[in-house]
Amino acid sequence: MNKPLNIAIAGLGTVGAGTLKVLRRNAGLIEARCGRKINVIAVSSRDKGKDRGVDVSGMKWVSSASDLVKMPEVDLVVETIGGVDGVARSLVESALNAGKHVVTANKALIAHHGLELAKIAEKSGAMLAYEAAVAGGVPIIKGLREGLAANRFHKVAGILNGTCNFILTSMWNKHQDFATVLAEAQRIGYAEADPAFDIDGIDTAHKLAIITSLAYGCLLNIDAVYVEGIRNISILDMEFADQLGYVIKLLGISTHTSEGVLQRVHPCMVAKMSTIGRVSDAYNAVIVEGDAVGQVTFEGKGAGEGATASSVVGDIIDIARGGIYKPFTIPVAALEKLPVATMDSLKASYYVRLAVVDKPGVLAAITSIFRDEGISMCSFLQNSRKPDETVQVVITTHETLELSMRNALKSIAALGSVIEPPHMIRIENL
Numbered sequence: 223m224n225k226p227l228n229i230a231i232a233g234l235g236t237v238g239a240g241t242l243k244v245l246r247r248n249a250g251l252i253e254a255r256c257g258r259k260i261n262v263i264a265v266s267s268r269d270k271g272k273d274r275g276v277d278v279s280g281m282k283w284v285s286s287a288s289d290l291v292k293m294p295e296v297d298l299v300v301e302t303i304g305g306v307d308g309v310a311r312s313l314v315e316s317a318l319n320a321g322k323h324v325v326t327a328n329k330a331l332i333a334h335h336g337l338e339l340a341k342i343a344e345k346s347g348a349m350l351a352y353e354a355a356v357a358g359g360v361p362i363i364k365g366l367r368e369g370l371a372a373n374r375f376h377k378v379a380g381i382l383n384g385t386c387n388f389i390l391t392s393m394w395n396k397h398q399d400f401a402t403v404l405a406e407a408q409r410i411g412y413a414e415a416d417p418a419f420d421i422d423g424i425d426t427a428h429k430l431a432i433i434t435s436l437a438y439g440c441l442l443n444i445d446a447v448y449v450e451g452i453r454n455i456s457i458l459d460m461e462f463a464d465q466l467g468y469v470i471k472l473l474g475i476s477t478h479t480s481e482g483v484l485q486r487v488h489p490c491m492v493a494k495m496s497t498i499g500r501v502s503d504a505y506n507a508v509i510v511e512g513d514a515v516g517q518v519t520f521e522g523k524g525a526g527e528g529a530t531a532s533s534v535v536g537d538i539i540d541i542a543r544g545g546i547y548k549p550f551t552i553p554v555a556a557l558e559k560l561p562v563a564t565m566d567s568l569k570a571s572y573y574v575r576l577a578v579v580d581k582p583g584v585l586a587a588i589t590s591i592f593r594d595e596g597i598s599m600c601s602f603l604q605n606s607r608k609p610d611e612t613v614q615v616v617i618t619t620h621e622t623l624e625l626s627m628r629n630a631l632k633s634i635a636a637l638g639s640v641i642e643p644p645h646m647i648r649i650e651n652l
């Protein structure tokens with residue numbers, strides 16, 4: 223039997239404590255699968271007295287996480303503290319510099335500093351593994367890096383945030399309001415420390431930027447991601463979506479075309495019975511399109527203790543078996559700098575909801591703006607007039623240029639008979 227792998231865990235919250243539980247519960251199986259023992263020899267968190275649902279008495283408690291790197295017997299550091307900078311970043315940097323392997327669930331860190339950290343790992347020969355950073359328990363990183371490594375990819379898309387999918391599903395299925403469902407997602411441990419990262423689409427952007435880099439072999443570019451969150455999604459839009467045969471999902475979509483790489487995060491309408499449309503609650507699904515394999519869908523729980531710990535422990539097992547890869551598969555120096563395609567160049571179908579005064583000529587004014595922008599309408603819905611004579615008008619379009627749609631919405635918003643800013647949701651055929 224090989225010598226045990228000694229690990230230290232920094233951050234004993236949802237993911238860190240979950241990791242300890244899985245390592246303990248499945249210790250025998252894990253040892254058999256990697257041919258060596260995994261020993262957790264030290265842990266670090268802020269509050270030593272906190273009940274974490276797991277016994278930490280047999281491990282060294284280190285009050286300053288950075289001291290874990292100074293322990294010569296530690297082979298691997300698990301970073302489950304979180305945050306783009308601060309303790310998490312300095313811990314990971316110093317561990318890699320010291321030649322210690324790092325397993326992290328921290329997508330914000332990888333999205334912003336992944337390339338610099340990968341360079342350190344490449345130099346020191348340590349592994350920087352981050353399966354848990356994208357889509358919780360879904361093995362999308364390994365899928366892209368290993369099983370599908372033969373492919374040239376041109377599209378990666380999916381539901382990448384469990385909290386948002388949980389919120390959108392519960393708002394529609396259980397008629398719960400946004401704040402109630404968000405509080406439940408926080409209680410279960412799905413949400414980020416600052417849930418604005420989830421609901422404003424930032425967490426999805428972090429994950430999309432990571433898998434975009436892996437899929438296309440290009441430099442990670444978080445600044446190039448177009449981001450809209452789900453704060454403006456209303457039950458009214460969900461009702462109209464339902465009438466049209468759609469559900470609303472927050473998607474991260476990345477495409478690699480001759481115009482460049484377009485990374486976008488925004489709410490989308492997708493067919494109710496489509497692969498993505500059927501994914502509910504905190505589940506994530508990622509669809510990748512490879513030139514050899516065609517379309518492959520990865521689906522599973524995208525957030526929460528068990529699912530995320532499954533990915534963290536999977537990475538630990540990989541390293542215990544000797545699986546040391548370039549963190550971005552290709553050496554950082556060889557990653558391509560691909561051109562960035564703009565949102566204006568997107569061709570999509572659109573749902574537009576307008577609150578209008580119900581009087582003659584209003585629709586003619588709206589449709590003439592669409593005509594002038596070369597936008598072809600696909601369907602039209604109108605609900606009954608309210609006592610104040612306003613109605614909701616819903617138009618869906620055939621595929622058109624985003625730039626034309628934006629111009630049209632600007633002109634429509636300026637019409638005196640349109641009494642709220644237009645509500646626009648893109649329709650995706652996934």
Ligand code: NDP
Nearest residue numbers: 233234235236237267268269302303304327328525526530
């Ligand atoms: P939690 O807030 O539950 O846990 C964070 C932990 O870090 C806490 O135990 C906290 O200590 C500890 N901590 C904070 N500051 C320090 C410090 N200076 N030194 C040592 N420990 C510290 O977060 P999660 O477990 O949910 O998330 C952790 C990471 O995993 C984040 O990067 C997150 O994005 C990522 N992630 C989370 C998922 C989820 O479903 N929750 C899924 C995938 C990734 P204490 O408990 O003592 O206060």
Ligand code: HSE
Nearest residue numbers: 383384385412414525
């Ligand atoms: N807050 C994240 C989510 C955790 O809800 O998806 C998993 O990355």
